[in-house]
Amino acid sequence: MKRRHFLVLSAASVGGVIVYSLDGKVSRLAARADNTVKIPLRFFTEQEAVIVSAVASRIMPSDESGPGAREAGVVIYIDRQLAGPWGRDAHRYTHEPFNGGAPAEFGYQGSAPPRQIYREGLKQLAGFERLSESAQDAKLTQIEHSVFFDLLRSNTIEGMFCDPLHGGNIDMVGWQLIGFPGPRMSNAAEIDKTHGEEFRPKPLSLDQVTQEPHRPSEDEEL
Amino acid sequence: MKNLPRTDIAIVGGGWTGLLLAKEIAQRTALNIVVLERGGPRRAEDYTNGMDELDFNVRFSLMQDYSKQTVTLRYTPRDHAIPIRQLGNFLPGSGTGGAGEHWGALYPRHVPDLFEIYTKTVERYGEKKLPEDHAIVDWGITWAEIEPYYTKTDKLIGASGKAGNLRGKITEGGNPFEGPRSEEYPTPPMKVSYFSSLFRDAVKSLGYHPYPNPSAILSTAYTNPDGIARPGCFYCGFCDRFGCMVGAKTQPTNTLLPILTTQKSVVLRNNCSVRKIVHQGNQARGVNYVDESGEECFQPADVVLLCSWTLNNTRLLLLSGIGEPYEPSTGKGVVGRNLTHQISASAGTLFMEKPLNRFMGAAASGICISDFDGDNFDHSNLPFIRGGLLRAMGTGFQPIVSFGTVPPSVKARWGSEWKRAAVHWYDRVGGIGFSGDHIPYKTNYMGLDPTYRDHLGDPLLRLTIDWRDNEKEMFKFASAKGAEIARAMGAKNILMQAPYDHYDARRYQSTHIQGGTIMGRSSDASVVNTWGQHWQLHNLFIVGASTMPCQGAANPTPTVLALAYRTADALIDHYLKSPGLVA
Numbered sequence: 070m071k072r073r074h075f076l077v078l079s080a081a082s083v084g085g086v087i088v089y090s091l092d093g094k095v096s097r098l099a100a101r102a103d104n105t106v107k108i109p110l111r112f113f114t115e116q117e118a119v120i121v122s123a124v125a126s127r128i129m130p131s132d133e134s135g136p137g138a139r140e141a142g143v144v145i146y147i148d149r150q151l152a153g154p155w156g157r158d159a160h161r162y163t164h165e166p167f168n169g170g171a172p173a174e175f176g177y178q179g180s181a182p183p184r185q186i187y188r189e190g191l192k193q194l195a196g197f198e199r200l201s202e203s204a205q206d207a208k209l210t211q212i213e214h215s216v217f218f219d220l221l222r223s224n225t226i227e228g229m230f231c232d233p234l235h236g237g238n239i240d241m242v243g244w245q246l247i248g249f250p251g252p253r254m255s256n257a258a259e260i261d262k263t264h265g266e267e268f269r270p271k272p273l274s275l276d277q278v279t280q281e282p283h284r285p286s287e288d289e290e291l
Numbered sequence: 292m293k294n295l296p297r298t299d300i301a302i303v304g305g306g307w308t309g310l311l312l313a314k315e316i317a318q319r320t321a322l323n324i325v326v327l328e329r330g331g332p333r334r335a336e337d338y339t340n341g342m343d344e345l346d347f348n349v350r351f352s353l354m355q356d357y358s359k360q361t362v363t364l365r366y367t368p369r370d371h372a373i374p375i376r377q378l379g380n381f382l383p384g385s386g387t388g389g390a391g392e393h394w395g396a397l398y399p400r401h402v403p404d405l406f407e408i409y410t411k412t413v414e415r416y417g418e419k420k421l422p423e424d425h426a427i428v429d430w431g432i433t434w435a436e437i438e439p440y441y442t443k444t445d446k447l448i449g450a451s452g453k454a455g456n457l458r459g460k461i462t463e464g465g466n467p468f469e470g471p472r473s474e475e476y477p478t479p480p481m482k483v484s485y486f487s488s489l490f491r492d493a494v495k496s497l498g499y500h501p502y503p504n505p506s507a508i509l510s511t512a513y514t515n516p517d518g519i520a521r522p523g524c525f526y527c528g529f530c531d532r533f534g535c536m537v538g539a540k541t542q543p544t545n546t547l548l549p550i551l552t553t554q555k556s557v558v559l560r561n562n563c564s565v566r567k568i569v570h571q572g573n574q575a576r577g578v579n580y581v582d583e584s585g586e587e588c589f590q591p592a593d594v595v596l597l598c599s600w601t602l603n604n605t606r607l608l609l610l611s612g613i614g615e616p617y618e619p620s621t622g623k624g625v626v627g628r629n630l631t632h633q634i635s636a637s638a639g640t641l642f643m644e645k646p647l648n649r650f651m652g653a654a655a656s657g658i659c660i661s662d663f664d665g666d667n668f669d670h671s672n673l674p675f676i677r678g679g680l681l682r683a684m685g686t687g688f689q690p691i692v693s694f695g696t697v698p699p700s701v702k703a704r705w706g707s708e709w710k711r712a713a714v715h716w717y718d719r720v721g722g723i724g725f726s727g728d729h730i731p732y733k734t735n736y737m738g739l740d741p742t743y744r745d746h747l748g749d750p751l752l753r754l755t756i757d758w759r760d761n762e763k764e765m766f767k768f769a770s771a772k773g774a775e776i777a778r779a780m781g782a783k784n785i786l787m788q789a790p791y792d793h794y795d796a797r798r799y800q801s802t803h804i805q806g807g808t809i810m811g812r813s814s815d816a817s818v819v820n821t822w823g824q825h826w827q828l829h830n831l832f833i834v835g836a837s838t839m840p841c842q843g844a845a846n847p848t849p850t851v852l853a854l855a856y857r858t859a860d861a862l863i864d865h866y867l868k869s870p871g872l873v874a
Contacts, residue, residue: 127706134711155350162361162376164743171373174795175364178376206706213705222705230690231345247717249650249690252342254536255525256651257482260685264485267646267718279340286346 074110076118076144108145111152112184117191118144121221123198127205128225136242138225146228146237151184153287158182183220190217233274235285244272252278292579293588298558301578301592302326303565303607306389307848308834308855309598310547311447314517315859317554320867324557325590327580329564329599330355330386335545338534344689348532353393355383355600360745362602364796366757368619368734374743374751380795381632381802382532383600387561388543390600390802391848395531395654396507396540398450399680399845400441402665403434403470408730408841411666412676420676422761426629426731428840431812431821434470440853442473447852448541449513449521452476452505466502468661481510481524481656483685486647486721490683491658493779499662504682506655507541507848517550528687530654540654563588566749568595568611568831575831581747594862597808597833598855602737604837605807606752609739613828614818619734619755625818627737629806630756631842634727635799636766636791638681638773641782642698646718649688656685663772664844665728675764679727679844681772688718696720698784723776725769726801729842730761737807756794763791803847805839822861822873823854829872834858 110118125138125147138144150156163180171178181189193212197205212218228237230244232251238244244251250270259268276282300316302309305328313324346352355378363372384390404411409429412420421427444450454475455465480503483491491501508530511523524539538545551557562583569576569589577591597604608614608626615624659682661667670676695704695713703709740753770787777785811817814826819838825831834855836847843850865873 129705129710130707132707132710134707134714137710158358160350160356160358160377162357162374164374166742168373172793174793174797175373176375176377176379176797178373209705225705226694227345227349227691230694232343234343235345244690247690247694247714248646252527252529253650254527256527256687257523257525259648260484260526260651261482261488263648263651264488265645266648268648268651275340275343278342281340283340283343285343286350286352 074113074115074118076108076110076115076122077105078108078142110148112156113148113151118148120191120194120197121147123205124194124209124221125225125228127202127209128222129229135246138229140239140242141229141237142239143225143228143237146231146235147224149236149287150224150227151187154289155287156182156184177216179216186217186220190215234276234283235287241272241274251275254278293586295588295590297591297593298323298325299592300324300594300596301590302596302598303578304328304389304597304599304603305387305559305561306384306598306600307391307543308851309596310388310543310551311852311855312596312598312834312859313557314547314550315856316863317551317557319863322556325592326557326559327563327565327578327590328387328559328561330384330389330561332561333387333392333534333544334548335538335542339536341533342527342529342536344691348689349691351378351382351532353384353386353532353534354378355385358746361751363740363743363751363753364794365753365755366793368755372740372753372755375796379797380800381804382799383602383802387548387559391543392534393532394802394848395686397655397846398448398452398505398507398849400469400505400849401843401845402468402667404666405841405843406430406432406434406437415666416670416676420670422676422730422732422759424732424734424759426733428811428816430840431810431817437850437853437857438470438473440856441849443856444849444852445474445477446516448507448546449477449509449515450505450507451478451481451510453480453503455502464502466659466661467500468664468667476505478510478513481506481508481653481685482526483658484647484649484652484656486643486649487656487658487683487685489643489780490723490776493776494660497776497779499660501658501660504655504657504659504684506653508653508655509539509541515546519546519549521545524653526651526653526656526687528650528652528689531686564747565599565607566610566747568597568607568613570611570613570828570831573827573829575828594830594832597831598835601804601836602752602807604833604835605737606739608808608818609752610749613825613831616738617736619736622733625809625816627807629731629809629840630735630737630754631729631731631805632756633801633803633842633844633846634679634725634729634762634766635801635803636725636769637722637788638725638769639723639777640696640786641721641723641777641780642716642784642786643719643721644781644783647721649718649721652685652687654684654686657682663769673764673768675761675768677728677730677844678765679725679769681769681776682724682726683721684724690717693717693720696786699786700784723773725766725773726844726846727762727765727769728844731806731841732759758791758794766791801846803836803842805836805842805847808833808837809840810838811840820873823858824861824866824873829866829870832858832862
């Protein structure tokens, strides 16, 4: 039987207790005695998850301008996306022949789905998590014009700002960072009354607003 | 092949046009109607909990599944085409309501002279002003003929806005350049966001003529002539690429479907992909389709209405062998000609001093100017014809697709410096949008691809299209106007979009594609007459943007719906009484 991989994160770094859905069920994952949370992985090996987490933290660092990919749990988000239909290109046209040499304007023409791009790309980044920050940045600069890096960058932004039901944006740290209130049902009273003033309602997630759990697209095939 | 019982009317496509025709025919006749929709069922209630940016706005869960079908693209007739493998330059819908579910619901009419674009342009500037290789033709109808149908659609959807030209009288606050309207909008304009209000004040100070966007999102509660009651907008910002949570945004599922479900004469079959229109002599006999279980079916019908998404209308004619495919080297044939794709671009990304609270909004709200639309300004000394609309949209911003826009001085696209700038500017970024005319050319056209096929084994549609000098010069002109307005709005910094170069399948360009089955006055140069009736198969009617010989700057849906109403009148009042070509 395939060994199940887990990612162990500091509970403090992911907001202590997180709402976490696995296999489509919603549960609360409490911090363990050593103040860590143990998260089952769907696609990555533990080693891959550690590298992705380190890379996402250089793309969206935790720094003086606020929390970053680590606090948002971006790696959890990416793991689930890769395990879901998007990760295996369920909705991309993949008929042959492929045209590797097509001009950039024709969009991605490769045959590899995101899962494969990650798995192969991560091989080049073995040991990344042990490098100094400046060495990590130098390594990423080498690959920043690759399809793999474009995916890492856009998936990091997605995991930072998605609704928490997708596994990222834990405790809505991403939304708090930029003042986004989430799916606020009505702004009719404020839209033309707040001109020139900052208006920042407290963020609420979709589950909180609608008072019911949602099944995200990445869980469709679970 | 399963042979099904005959029906009076078979409608291909359960989107805006197919369901509107079904409603009209069901309300006005006793005929039996079968609607065949390739996607799954949807109801207005499906959207009440759908405010999730990732699934709808990033993963596009309401859109066509490209693993089954896409198009191929090439720039010239000499190139091999390459498939567009993922959603990008346009976003076709799938399922009941089609793209009418996830649309942004802007509701502008075309300028009157667009319908006579060839005649009017030559009259004013002479034949020499027309670009080389152009395929510009008049539509065969006039403003006076289409205006009553525009008004009918306004009432159906409860269009929000302010008239600028009411029966020839210019009225304050509306668009003074619009064609004369027979009636005021059914509902008042939508509320104006902060950024749009800054645009309005700036363009006014520059001497232009701002007006609120015409919108198919209700500003207040409205009950239409069918008795459909819907609420006004809550400005939640989850509009474009979503279905509306409350039904304020007009969608086929909240405006047409509730009527159809009460009509016993209408059957809507979901997950049915039509592959062919079966025909013999000068008659369509029905359609072949694959049903949900994968079984091939023949649905015989006395009348076939081709109402699928614009590109699929053209593809189905080609797959069915109806009409002669257009060949640019000889100019012969008509099916596939005059492919156009609305110019849609940023005329400036503005970095403002104060926060804009841009999570609030509605996709269609905003302020617009028509000073540089169509032929509203003199082109004698300009290197292009036609023009477009400049707007500050009041669309709600969502963080995944909006985060990361930084001033040109910040070169990094990841890391601390980039993050700090992106966080600071996140709610201070606004855009001036430009929508422009796309004129047709002889070598922008469609045919069947010789290599690539869909999941059923049928050839994909091949687009041959690229931008020409007219589009590039028009966008250059619009960018300069956008920069002028941005400075007047007090922008701290302005980011300009790169000039138009080659057609780009990665960049969202709008879902507004025209041509392929164009209308006209003569069967030599068009596929359908001005009623949407096929010149050779008189019991086949084609409805949708595929019948438009060119693209105006305005979004096409109001014109699509007006033409659908016009087809309904031709079919019900003329063809059914006396089958044959409608005069």
